[in-house]
Amino acid sequence: MLAFDLAAAVAGGAVLVGLGLVRQPADALRCLGLAFLTGWATLGVVLSLAAMAGIGPELATTLVVVGLLVAAGAVAGHRVGPVAVAGAPAAPSPVARATALVGAVVVVGSLLTALLEAVRATADASWDVWDFWLPKAEAIYYFHGLDAGLGGFTTFANPEYPPLVPVLDAASFHFSGGVHPGILPLQQCLLLVAFVGSLAALLRRVPRWILLPLLALVVLSPQVWGQMLSVLPDSTLAYLLAAGAVAGLLWLEDDARAWLALATAFLAAAALTKTEGVLLGLLLALVLLAAAAGLRRRLALPGLVLLLGPAVTVPWRIWLAAHAQPVQADVYSWGSLAHPVFLAQRFDRLTYATAKMVDLLADSGRWSAVLPLTLAALVVLAPRLRVLSAALAAWVVVAFFGLATVYWIGAPDVHWYVSTSAYRVVANLPVVAGAVLPLLLAIALERERRPS
Amino acid sequence: MPSFHLMQRLAGTAARPREERPAAAAVWALPGRSAARVPVREAAAVVVATALVSLGLPIWWAAQSWWGAVEALTRPGPSAAARDLGAPLGGLLNGALLEAARTIPRDATFSIRVGFDPPIDSAYTDAATGLFRYWLLPRRFTDDAHAADWIVTFHHPSSTLGVAIARVVPLGPYTNAVEVAR
Numbered sequence: 001m002l003a004f005d006l007a008a009a010v011a012g013g014a015v016l017v018g019l020g021l022v023r024q025p026a027d028a029l030r031c032l033g034l035a036f037l038t039g040w041a042t043l044g045v046v047l048s049l050a051a052m053a054g055i056g057p058e059l060a061t062t063l064v065v066v067g068l069l070v071a072a073g074a075v076a077g078h079r080v081g082p083v084a085v086a087g088a089p090a091a092p093s094p095v096a097r098a099t100a101l102v103g104a105v106v107v108v109g110s111l112l113t114a115l116l117e118a119v120r121a122t123a124d125a126s127w128d129v130w131d132f133w134l135p136k137a138e139a140i141y142y143f144h145g146l147d148a149g150l151g152g153f154t155t156f157a158n159p160e161y162p163p164l165v166p167v168l169d170a171a172s173f174h175f176s177g178g179v180h181p182g183i184l185p186l187q188q189c190l191l192l193v194a195f196v197g198s199l200a201a202l203l204r205r206v207p208r209w210i211l212l213p214l215l216a217l218v219v220l221s222p223q224v225w226g227q228m229l230s231v232l233p234d235s236t237l238a239y240l241l242a243a244g245a246v247a248g249l250l251w252l253e254d255d256a257r258a259w260l261a262l263a264t265a266f267l268a269a270a271a272l273t274k275t276e277g278v279l280l281g282l283l284l285a286l287v288l289l290a291a292a293a294g295l296r297r298r299l300a301l302p303g304l305v306l307l308l309g310p311a312v313t314v315p316w317r318i319w320l321a322a323h324a325q326p327v328q329a330d331v332y333s334w335g336s337l338a339h340p341v342f343l344a345q346r347f348d349r350l351t352y353a354t355a356k357m358v359d360l361l362a363d364s365g366r367w368s369a370v371l372p373l374t375l376a377a378l379v380v381l382a383p384r385l386r387v388l389s390a391a392l393a394a395w396v397v398v399a400f401f402g403l404a405t406v407y408w409i410g411a412p413d414v415h416w417y418v419s420t421s422a423y424r425v426v427a428n429l430p431v432v433a434g435a436v437l438p439l440l441l442a443i444a445l446e447r448e449r450r451p452s
Numbered sequence: 453m454p455s456f457h458l459m460q461r462l463a464g465t466a467a468r469p470r471e472e473r474p475a476a477a478a479v480w481a482l483p484g485r486s487a488a489r490v491p492v493r494e495a496a497a498v499v500v501a502t503a504l505v506s507l508g509l510p511i512w513w514a515a516q517s518w519w520g521a522v523e524a525l526t527r528p529g530p531s532a533a534a535r536d537l538g539a540p541l542g543g544l545l546n547g548a549l550l551e552a553a554r555t556i557p558r559d560a561t562f563s564i565r566v567g568f569d570p571p572i573d574s575a576y577t578d579a580a581t582g583l584f585r586y587w588l589l590p591r592r593f594t595d596d597a598h599a600a601d602w603i604v605t606f607h608h609p610s611s612t613l614g615v616a617i618a619r620v621v622p623l624g625p626y627t628n629a630v631e632v633a634r
Binding site: 098099102103106109110112113116117119120123125126127130131134135138139142143149150151156157179180181182209210213214216217220221222225309364368369373376377381384405437441443445447450 | 490491492493495496499500502503504505506510511513514515517518520521522524525529530532533534535538539540541561567579582583585586587589590591592593594
């Protein structure tokens with residue numbers, strides 16, 4: 001598994017070199033977490049598309065893709081100039097330095113604890129894990145791709161779910177020489193470490209006394225902490241969306257195409273990770289585009305690239321249709337939104353789901369103070385960062401109602417539906433908000449310092 | 453080429469985004485309003501302080517996890533098979549699953565029949581098929597028991613399968629692997 005992770009880090013490092021984000025060895029070390037998450041996302045997208053084309057994620061396939069990414073990164077690196085990333089100003093006082101130190105100790109200590117737990121963890125025994133996520137990965141591994149035959153990928157529950165996570169698990173099985181679900185919690189934990197490292201690398205401009213305590217707040221939120229070893233892809237989706245949101249906001253602020261490319265890659269991986277990744281990623285792309293139009297109109301046209309992220313799900317739908325599989329979930333249809341009577345008859349489902357989702361988000365036993373702090377900060381920052389604050393607030397609201405709409409139009413008993421999934425799907429909102437909050441504070445601080 | 457605009461921003465010579473420009477700022481600088489703006493540094497300090505205070509309990513939990521994980525390192529770990537299987541359904545079927553993987557050849561096809569003979573909580577019968585399908589890969593599963601090389605029975609009598617039986621291998625309590633005669 002470590003060999004696979006090394007390959008992912010090399011691939012991601014090459015992407016960062018190609019984008020001009022890594023130039024010096026020191027950059028590579030500082031961006032190691034970002035390189036791993038970027039490589040994991042990029043490999044996932046490419047290997048998933050290859051699997052749809054009939055090429056399984058064998059060892060050779062993965063190594064060829066890594067080689068191609070390294071070559072492409074080297075070529076692009078010579079053509080693309082370095083992206084200048086402004087560092088944060090030095091801590092203004094001993095109290096600020098002490099705060100940064102406390103935050104760093106908590107973040108590093110938490111991640112070390114997580115790794116220590118992961119080393120001894122056994123396979124995730126959650127129902128959905130053994131019912132379809134892991135069997136799909138095994139089917140890809142044993143039958144050399146998205147085999148649609150007897151016992152193949154499509155014979156397990158929810159065949160329409162996107163394939164990125166099973167494909168990457170299968171690729172890692174090829175590196176580890178067999179199916180070893182027992183090491184996947186460690187892999188999941190490494191993704192959490194990479195996510196935190198990614199935010200630290202992306203948010204260099206954020207003063208450490210702000211960044212580190214707020215990162216600790218996200219990592220130690222009971223929900224994130226409790227799910228850190230879960231092989232269910234919900235945490236992974238939240239990491240990808242959060243990294244995509246941060247990269248997207250950096251693009252809006254800095255107008256550097258590298259951030260735009262990175263955001264698109266994360267949104268593409270999110271779309272191929274879970275069904276709601278398409279919805280939440282598309283909404284994020286649209287909100288970023290609207291913000292781009294509000295800030296600098298010339299950003300809007302290149303910003304359309306963001307739509308390629310969620311659009312990467314189109315080949316998957318084509319593959320499903322070509323293999324006589326349902327292209328959409330069979331428990332709900334977005335077409336239902338065009339039937340007012342149907343919607344009115346089940347309006348109680350929407351009110352029930354939204355109430356439960358609000359309860360979950362407001363539960364300090366799940367999210368500490370992440371969302372209240374973000375919302376309070378948005379109110380304070382709104383006069384200075386109208387567009388960026390509005391963009392984050394708008395995404396949280398439309399994402400919330402987008403998820404609630406699925407419960408509204410869904411067929412399963414709403415009580416069962418909400419109780420088994422809402423706590424996982426709403427997790428995307430506080431993780432994204434918690435990741436973006438330090439950046440908004442830093443941008444507002446920069447503008448306050450800058451004379452008008 | 454590095455982003456020209458970014459270089460300008462760093463040098464402080466770039467055109468500022470619309471929301472930063474005085475005309476836009478003026479919309480918010482209504483009489484008596486601009487003075488009411490909370491300084492960002494102070495607002496950030498309050499956010500960070502609140503975050504640190506709310507971290508108290510999670511830090512305590514994480515510390516307990518740390519000690520638990522360190523103590524666990526001193527104890528012998530689970531076997532590789534037990535680690536890979538985990539404890540689905542509280543481990544009730546683990547023995548049968550491991551025995552089934554030893555009994556049924558990897559290139560065989562198999563089916564599963566679940567019943568209530570003797571009665572058992574439906575949580576187990578609901579899960580049994582999925583668990584065996586998962587653990588027995590790469591053996592290919594088929595719904596058609598007559599087309600399978602092997603049939604796993606869970607609380608289901610082998611005599612009512614409707615196939616010619618070559619042999620019955622016990623896997624665990626009320627759980628058997630039935631080889632179909634060809």
